[in-house]
Amino acid sequence: MPETREPAASQPGDARVEAVRYRLRRQAEERGEEVEETNAGQPSMDQRAHVIENAIQQAIRRGDFDDLPGAGKPLPGLTGTHDPDWWIRRKIEREQLTGLGPPALTLRTEDKEFADRLDRLASERAVREHVEDFNRRVREARRQLQGGPPVVTPMRDADAEVSAWLDRRTARLREAEERRQAEADALASLTWRERRRRKRER
Numbered sequence: 001m002p003e004t005r006e007p008a009a010s011q012p013g014d015a016r017v018e019a020v021r022y023r024l025r026r027q028a029e030e031r032g033e034e035v036e037e038t039n040a041g042q043p044s045m046d047q048r049a050h051v052i053e054n055a056i057q058q059a060i061r062r063g064d065f066d067d068l069p070g071a072g073k074p075l076p077g078l079t080g081t082h083d084p085d086w087w088i089r090r091k092i093e094r095e096q097l098t099g100l101g102p103p104a105l106t107l108r109t110e111d112k113e114f115a116d117r118l119d120r121l122a123s124e125r126a127v128r129e130h131v132e133d134f135n136r137r138v139r140e141a142r143r144q145l146q147g148g149p150p151v152v153t154p155m156r157d158a159d160a161e162v163s164a165w166l167d168r169r170t171a172r173l174r175e176a177e178e179r180r181q182a183e184a185d186a187l188a189s190l191t192w193r194e195r196r197r198r199k200r201e202r
Helices: 015-030 045-062 086-095 103-112 114-119 124-143 158-188 192-201
Strands: none
Touching: 086 103, 103 114, 103 124, 114 124, 114 158, 124 158
């Protein structure tokens, strides 16, 4: 009885080799022989894992993974509640895009930077107007029926925000005054020659 032999290993997906294998299997089945399915030429899972591990180790030795952004830091977004729109929000934050995306996401981004935005304002009236405008946009976003992510951004209490703004402003003014006083004391302790030299350096 002639022996059925599998063709030599070839690239997966070669149609001619697959046709020959199919014909040999059919002939063996017609003769009543048991056909042993082989994956000749195909790497096993262990072999694939070994090749991948070698490639990773070589890349580590070359330094391909050195100085990657975020190295040694925890992965962002692993804690807290699940946000289905995390990738849009992260893109907006990373690219510092303003006015783009659904209102729910732009309001979340603005909510995170709320104190910084208020600190750039010059008067209590401007702070109140900004808080009222923010609350109005939150209400409108909650009422809209166009779909999109849910609006989870809380509204802000104007009195509390004004009070916090005043506290931060007072602290900043105090720090600036302390710095100015420290510079004046340092200048007073200099001799007239050192003062003249410092003036020339400016």
